[in-house]
Amino acid sequence: MRLAPGRGGGTVKSDDYVRCRALGHAWYDVEAERAPSFGYAMEFRCERCGTVRRDLVNRYGELLPGGRNYRHPDGYRDAERIERAEYRRRLLTRMTGYRGGAGRATRTLRAVGE
Numbered sequence: 655m656r657l658a659p660g661r662g663g664g665t666v667k668s669d670d671y672v673r674c675r676a677l678g679h680a681w682y683d684v685e686a687e688r689a690p691s692f693g694y695a696m697e698f699r700c701e702r703c704g705t706v707r708r709d710l711v712n713r714y715g716e717l718l719p720g721g722r723n724y725r726h727p728d729g730y731r732d733a734e735r736i737e738r739a740e741y742r743r744r745l746l747t748r749m750t751g752y753r754g755g756a757g758r759a760t761r762t763l764r765a766v767g768e
C-alpha cells in the first residue's frame with residue numbers, strides 16, 4: 655500500500671506536486687469520514703497527492719456557505735508558494751526535455767501536438 659505523500663513523517667518536496675499544481679488535482683469520490691451536522695458531505699481525494707476536498711451541500715446539490723474545505727498532505731502549503739507557471743514549466747521539462755528558450759519551447763510544443 656502506498657501512503658499519501660507526507661504521511662509517515664517524510665518531508666514532501668515541491669516537485670512531488672508538479673502535476674497537481676500545473677493541472678489541478680485528480681479527484682475521485684470517497685466515503686465521507688464523518689457526517690456533517692447540517693447538509694450532506696461529499697468527499698474527494700486526489701489520487702496523486704492525497705489532498706482531500708470536503709464539500710457540504712444542501713439537498714439540491716448547492717454548496718453551503720463556507721462549505722468547501724481542503725486537507726492537504728504535509729508540505730503542500732510550501733508547494734503553493736510557487737507560482738503555477740513554474741509548475742507548468744517543470745511539467746514541460748519532464749514532458750519534452752525542454753530546458754530553455756521561448757522560441758524553442760514553441761517549436762517543441764508544436765512538435766508534441768503534431
Ligand SMILES: [Zn+2]
Pocket residue numbers: 674678679680700701702703704705
Ligand atoms: Zn493532487
